[in-house]
Amino acid sequence: MTVIKVNILASGSNGNCITLTAGESTMLIDAGVAKTKIEKRLLDVGIRPNEIAAIFITHAHGDHIKGLPLANKYRIPVYATYGEWKGISGVDDELQVTVETIHGVYERLDVSGVSVQPFRVHHDAYEPVGYTVTDGETKVSICLDTGRVDGEMLADMADSDIYIIEANHDTDMVEASDYPGRVRERILSDNGHLSNKQVSVALQRLIQGRGEKIYLTHLSKRNNLPALAEMTVKQTLKRKGLEAGRHYEIEVV
Incomplete structure (x- = not known):
């Protein structure tokens, strides 16, 4: 393969x-x-x-x-x-x-025999997108800046082998931060960034336990911790009966 x-x-x-x-x-x-x-x-x-x-x-x-x-x-x-x-x-x-x-x-789109499919995301930009990329055997989903994951996005990313997805912040850390109120509101909005909980819920829908690889990306230095992001995802997937190292792999970037 x-x-x-x-x-x-x-x-x-x-x-x-x-x-x-x-x-x-x-x-x-x-x-x-x-x-x-x-x-x-x-x-x-x-x-x-x-x-x-x-x-x-x-x-x-x-x-x-x-x-x-x-x-x-x-x-x-x-x-x-x-x-x-x-x-x-x-x-x-x-x-x-x-x-x-x-x-x-x-x-x-086709680039040198590799298929690239853009899909809509929700961020405070003009027309932001994510991408799925496949060579016919392996499918990779890239979902970076987005304030929420909707049903259409889940359908686009479904059945991927690799997920590169944002785990930007812990909501409690943002709310307790010294950021101005408008900045906190932007981060937490539906056109802001994904929280650990949001990405966990999305991955619970997406991961089937067939050895998928998850990369958690775009972590905030001030409003998240790598161990916290990883633990949140693992705990949510465990409720689905999925264990890291056995059913999927996870790496925090």
Whole structure:
């Protein structure tokens, strides 16, 4: 069985960047740290920057697009929704690819024989998306910044082998934080970020216990703890009769 290889080069409010490699084809999901850092981290995991076939952007916040000058340097096509291109500048025209919808549904994209399906998420950006990626054997779901997980998102991500999903905060820690009220409200809103409890409930619906791999990403440094995020997910999945290491694997990034 072919396995899509995942490397999480950066995760969190300081920047997000993920590589997915299927066979000889590698793509980036987001490019949210400086171009030079992406180049170095790619080389650290054995990938040359000129091997990147495409960059897929979830949304145009700085911690997801800061390193896009990489595209011009290595002539990499950049895929983003029509709405998110409003917030992206500096990418050469001929490298810009707009993710289109037909009758309100995103078109499936093909990059070097790998299928990429965008899906809607809920975040305070123009037109944010997540992605599922499959080579025909392995399916990977990437769901980063979103304030909630709805039924359509669950249907899009269902039957994945790998889940890369946000576990941004613990709700009690946000409410007790010294953040201004409007910032707390933004984080906790339906267009903000996923809490540990929210991601646990979503994974309880998604994980079937057939050896899936979970990556918990985009953790807040101030409003979460890696051990707390992991424990919350494990406890929720245990109520479904699923045990880490036996039915699924989990890694906190």
